[in-house]
Amino acid sequence: RSRALCLGHSEFYWQQSGLIYSPLLNDVRVKLEAIFSGLWALADPMLLLLIVLATLGGILVGALPGLNATNGVALLLPFTITMEPIAAIAVLTTIYCAATFAGAITAILINTPGTSASATTCLDGYPLAQRGEAGRALGMAAVSSTIGGIISVLCLMAAAPLLAGAAYKFAPPEYFALTVFGLSMLASIGEESSIKSIMSGAFGVLLATVGIDLLTTVERFTFGMNELTEGIGFVPVMIGVFGIAELLTQAGQLGIVRERITLRAIQLPSKADYQKTWKAILRSSGIGTFIGILPAEGATIASMIGYNEAKRWSKTPEEFGKGSIEGIAGSEAANNSATGGAMVPTLALGIPGSPTAAVILAGLMVHGLRPGPTMFTEQSTFVFAIFWSMLLVNVLFFFVGLYGARIFARATLIPLTILWPMVFLFSMVGAYALDQSMIDVWIALIFGVIGYLMKRYGFSVVSLAIGLILGGMLEKRLGQSMVMLDEQWWLIATRPLSLLFLVLTVFALAGPFLLRKIKSIKS
Numbered sequence: 001r002s003r004a005l006c007l008g009h010s011e012f013y014w015q016q017s018g019l020i021y022s023p024l025l026n027d028v029r030v031k032l033e034a035i036f037s038g039l040w041a042l043a044d045p046m047l048l049l050l051i052v053l054a055t056l057g058g059i060l061v062g063a064l065p066g067l068n069a070t071n072g073v074a075l076l077l078p079f080t081i082t083m084e085p086i087a088a089i090a091v092l093t094t095i096y097c098a099a100t101f102a103g104a105i106t107a108i109l110i111n112t113p114g115t116s117a118s119a120t121t122c123l124d125g126y127p128l129a130q131r132g133e134a135g136r137a138l139g140m141a142a143v144s145s146t147i148g149g150i151i152s153v154l155c156l157m158a159a160a161p162l163l164a165g166a167a168y169k170f171a172p173p174e175y176f177a178l179t180v181f182g183l184s185m186l187a188s189i190g191e192e193s194s195i196k197s198i199m200s201g202a203f204g205v206l207l208a209t210v211g212i213d214l215l216t217t218v219e220r221f222t223f224g225m226n227e228l229t230e231g232i233g234f235v236p237v238m239i240g241v242f243g244i245a246e247l248l249t250q251a252g253q254l255g256i257v258r259e260r261i262t263l264r265a266i267q268l269p270s271k272a273d274y275q276k277t278w279k280a281i282l283r284s285s286g287i288g289t290f291i292g293i294l295p296a297e298g299a300t301i302a303s304m305i306g307y308n309e310a311k312r313w314s315k316t317p318e319e320f321g322k323g324s325i326e327g328i329a330g331s332e333a334a335n336n337s338a339t340g341g342a343m344v345p346t347l348a349l350g351i352p353g354s355p356t357a358a359v360i361l362a363g364l365m366v367h368g369l370r371p372g373p374t375m376f377t378e379q380s381t382f383v384f385a386i387f388w389s390m391l392l393v394n395v396l397f398f399f400v401g402l403y404g405a406r407i408f409a410r411a412t413l414i415p416l417t418i419l420w421p422m423v424f425l426f427s428m429v430g431a432y433a434l435d436q437s438m439i440d441v442w443i444a445l446i447f448g449v450i451g452y453l454m455k456r457y458g459f460s461v462v463s464l465a466i467g468l469i470l471g472g473m474l475e476k477r478l479g480q481s482m483v484m485l486d487e488q489w490w491l492i493a494t495r496p497l498s499l500l501f502l503v504l505t506v507f508a509l510a511g512p513f514l515l516r517k518i519k520s521i522k523s
Helices: 002-016 023-041 045-063 069-080 085-109 116-130 134-167 172-188 194-207 234-251 271-293 299-313 325-348 355-366 380-413 416-433 438-456 461-484 489-494 496-522
Strands: none
Touching: 023 380, 045 069, 045 085, 045 380, 069 085, 069 234, 069 355, 069 416, 085 116, 085 134, 085 325, 085 355, 085 380, 116 134, 116 299, 116 325, 134 271, 134 325, 134 380, 172 194, 172 461, 172 489, 172 496, 194 461, 234 355, 234 416, 234 438, 234 461, 271 299, 271 325, 299 325, 325 355, 325 380, 355 461, 416 438, 438 461, 461 489, 489 496
16 A cells, blocks of 8 residues: 555656656656566565575575586576565575675685686685685675675666667567577587587577477477477476586595685775775676676676786786785676676576576576566566565675675585485475476486586586577577568568677677687787
């Protein structure tokens, strides 16, 4: 009732001032109402409790070596199916943000990044810890992560609606070309070979063709199994390639002993630290947000670029790698700001901005939500509730990180022989719980083995997951484009926006090879 009264007073004000008839101001009024409606949705005590618990769980996931934000979101995804959409996606994005920050805890204390996005934090965080300054390093990580995360969420609130508004001009050919561009970005995901990453993505697209084609009603690759007529589910595949595959990988590392640094107390950065790092924090926040917005990129790439730029612009670059506080600030601000940036194309276009965003996109689809421009008009309260929840978690993990890091650091003492069997059990329950189907359990197990073999031989499981998600969209948009263009597929290239995305696709595919050639010529 109080919300209705507030909106009623707002309507009365606009009408009395005579501004309700201005289309521009009316649009501003609608957006303001959506923003405050999303904030009001967070007033639910149960939702706030879920966000707090998810923050704690996300930090725990990020602090455990071997687990990361993508693993945590994939494992929890089936357990959010029974929740309301706002609560479900808020929990997933909370884990995403919190786990990305928490990777710094193990990176600093045991020289093992809790997430790949914190790999560059090891370079200066662990040397600082060895000098007895672990508390100072963690304090800087918490501050820079919080600032980077808040800046990225504010950019998300501003950029996502604008991008969604521009997407209203898209027809099926533009969406098809955009999806092709999103798939082309897989060339830069793999750690070893661009060709292998593209092959993994193509395999994911092939998997998306399993089931009945909605345009032709032809049954494909079901092998007579009725459970596959609707296609291979996102959730079991995500659990397999991210959860079970990591279990098999970690099983080969049971004998590894990691040196641990004792943490006495976390210290907030001093005035001198702020003066030395504020430029690096702001610069990396901008870099991370921009990298996150690019389809299929993510926090790992953002942290590497943020760290390199911090070193490039530093007055003392010789300190990097030996315990530079600027190195921690540049890395952590970049990887946390990429979380908000990654959600921009995910919500506005339905193209995941990072591996974890791909899993969150699968969660949106499981709940019957279709990311895109219509989401910002038809479900604006939902969208801004997610924005506010991400802003809240960035504030929460600052305090939890400062006062609870010593507790979460003890998670590294859990023996892997206990941790990973628990993860396996969690994975099996999650795979079965979705549809109470043993087929999903078998799919999770099969893709766990496939994911393990892919990782072992240098193929990207992230590319497979993104290919599976975008494959269905690609086929649907191509079919609609063929109907729209009267089967003349080449007309796609005659539309300006479609042609732009296709040209960007060529550059994205050729870029890694050109860079490699240029480096070989210089050397």
